[in-house]
Amino acid sequence: MDETTPSEHLNPLQRFGRDIRQVRLARKLTQKHLGKATGYSEGYVSKVESGTLLPRPSEKFAKGCDTVFGTGELFAGLLRRIDEGDHPSWFLPYLNLERKASRILDYSTSLVMGILQTEEYARAIFQAYFSQEAAEEIEGKVTARMRRREVFERDTPPLLWSILDEACLRTAVGSAEVMAGQLEYLLTVAASPHVRLQVMPFSAGAPAASTKPFIVLRFTDSRTVLYTETRVGGRMYDSAHTVDAALDDYDLLRAHALSPDRSLALIKTLLKEYRV
Template sequence: MDETTEPEHLNPLQRYGRDVKKVRLARNLTQKQLGRAAGYSESYVSRVEAGVLLPRPSDKFAEGLDLAFGTGGLFYDLLRRIDEGDHPSWFVPYLAMEQKASRILDFSTSLVKGLLQTEDYARAVYRNAYPHAEKEVIDAKTAARIHRRKVFDREKPPLFWGILHEACLRTEVGGPEVMAGQLEHLLAAAESPQIDLQILPFSAGAPTANGMMPFTLLTFDGSPTVLYAEGPQGGKLHDSAKTVTAHVDIYDRLRAHALCPVNSLALIKSHLKEYRNEP
């Protein structure tokens, strides 16, 4: 196989790497020269072209490619499409809003919010949801979900307030070891000044009118709050003032019924001990 021959079946990262390689060769650049122009090492370029850089090439690298190639944002946009392509189409509009939100208020009912999932937990979720999918598909979806954490790396990251029903701690995803890692991650996340967590215990009953349907409220500087609500056919964004206000009230009621942050962390630690089989 010569340098320009590619296999027919490529995953999104491999296709991206193929395109980088094609343009690099067309510009008569070596990997070392491209790396220098983009501000990265030769080995970084090599891994990108091979499609093995996980979770995916950085935004800064894509911007460096466009500068080096003179492609006017093409490779940056292709990277965005990789992210979008590994999420269901109905979820893509939410992703765009999540990236701009100043506050994220979330109620999770049985699974930990995607933004707070560990890689092993996310992979187990996708493996259960797509039992017949190839490993590469599961890996790509997992990488896209973990990449969402980048929202907390912004210069002004959003404030995240999460209310997790105790079922999130009890629903065993991926086995005890994966769950232990996930609860450890929640405890570590709660140490961030940007993140507040509360647990709604089983003993609180069902204090809301919408039962146990998860939802997220996104607030923005200078723009109205929007609601993202999930249902059997997927999720949907709502900007109706009446609908949003009703869910703001529900969220306030959930906070009132949930354990305080200190007691919430204590409950997480208690469940963590169970998964570790500690006395």
């Protein structure tokens, strides 16, 4: 990144990196010193300052810089706003809760939920949905979606339970190669102790519960929130009656879906089809 480049010509990560560098130099610190103080390598700091670290600097690094520089929550806040800038405003309330949830119960009907998507799968979705947007905007959305995986890096990660309608696995998003990569990733994450996957097969017949996708977030303080989404935005509900009805639906869906082992067997079978 050229230091003479006007700020308006820099992307958000480049501006973030330039700000880190300016404060570091003002504090008379080398990249090596900053890296050691924040728990990262000199090369990591260099990539941050050049705006080339992908998908983006970690929250731990931003908070570490604030501690070293004595800047309060300046850089942690900047990083958070960069993250939020690539999501629609109506999605931010859900995103903030997802980061704090202890359990995430998902029911997906046609597409794999965002937090379980591969980069290529997400890109294909955004390219189709935002076909008029510039490639840079699409990449920003893809990067923001990939960052949602960071919830699994917490000291106490949430338990994610996802029920995927078989349509999620058969809807050809992108190419056969993209779908093969997505199914391979599902098999990988299913091995995690923090992820449970079930498939609702076509053979289950008429739905026993909701036919629309939804997510239930549960928290350590006993709060439970229901999230639903339409083309024009998302809504959250916390009334006991509405949430209890959604949990009853989820129990029915789990009961009628394939067991986790049989679900993985089906995913492996479909994976072979995409690889042909």
